[in-house]
Amino acid sequence: MIRSGFVCAALLVIAAGVTGCAENPSAESATPATTAWKSAPVAATSTATKAAESAAAQVVADPGFLKFDKMSAKLTPEHEAQLLSLLPKLKDAKAITLRGFCYKKDIGNAKSAALARAVSVEKFLVKQGVSKKKLSRRYNTEDAEHAVRVEFSN
Missing domain, CATH: 1.20.5 (Single alpha-helices involved in coiled-coils or other helix-helix interfaces)
Known part of the structure; x- marks a missing residue:
């Protein structure tokens, strides 16, 4: 009989502990x-x-204006799609100017960054069949832009 009383008491303690855990979830289970x-x-x-x-x-x-992230000169798929939409006009153009923009107050070597953006666009256009002889690069570090503007004349 003493044993069964001890076992019953032990079961009650375990049951109370389990019930307490269920009612008060730990921080880990939140x-x-x-x-x-x-x-x-x-x-x-x-x-x-x-x-x-x-x-x-x-x-x-403005389909000829490609905005870049401040610290990037890499063409995105959106840039490429934008350039592809201009491609027929660019192939027929007599002259194309790629003007890279990089604001000098945002980047230390703004001229190099602006020209790197223009070079990225130039490489893409040449791969698409635009004559390199038509292309020229310029830069602008005065305007608060990070972009390339594609300018062309017929």
């Missing part, structure tokens, strides 16, 4: 981190969507 993780991609998607819409609006407003 889900705020999971919730924050799930909402982050939605915010990134909406930001990416806004950036794409802004880029599309820029293309419609």
Whole structure:
């Protein structure tokens, strides 16, 4: 009988402990981190969507103006698509000027960065069949822009 009383008491203690754990979840089992993780991609998607819409609006407003990130001279797929849309006109043009922009107050060697952007566009256009003889490069470090403007004459 003493043993059965001891076993019953032990079972009650274990049951109380298990019940207490179920009613008071530990900090490890809380889900705020999971919730924050799930909402982050939605915010990134909406930001990416806004950036794409802004880029599309820029293309419609001025298809010859390619905006770059401040620290980049690399063409993006959007830049390439924008240039491909201009390609028929550029192949028929007599002269094409690629004016690279880099604001001198943002970047130490703004002239080199502006020209590097123009060179990136030039290389892409030459690969697409535009004659290198038609192309010239210029730079602008005075305007607060990070871009390349494609100017052409017929």
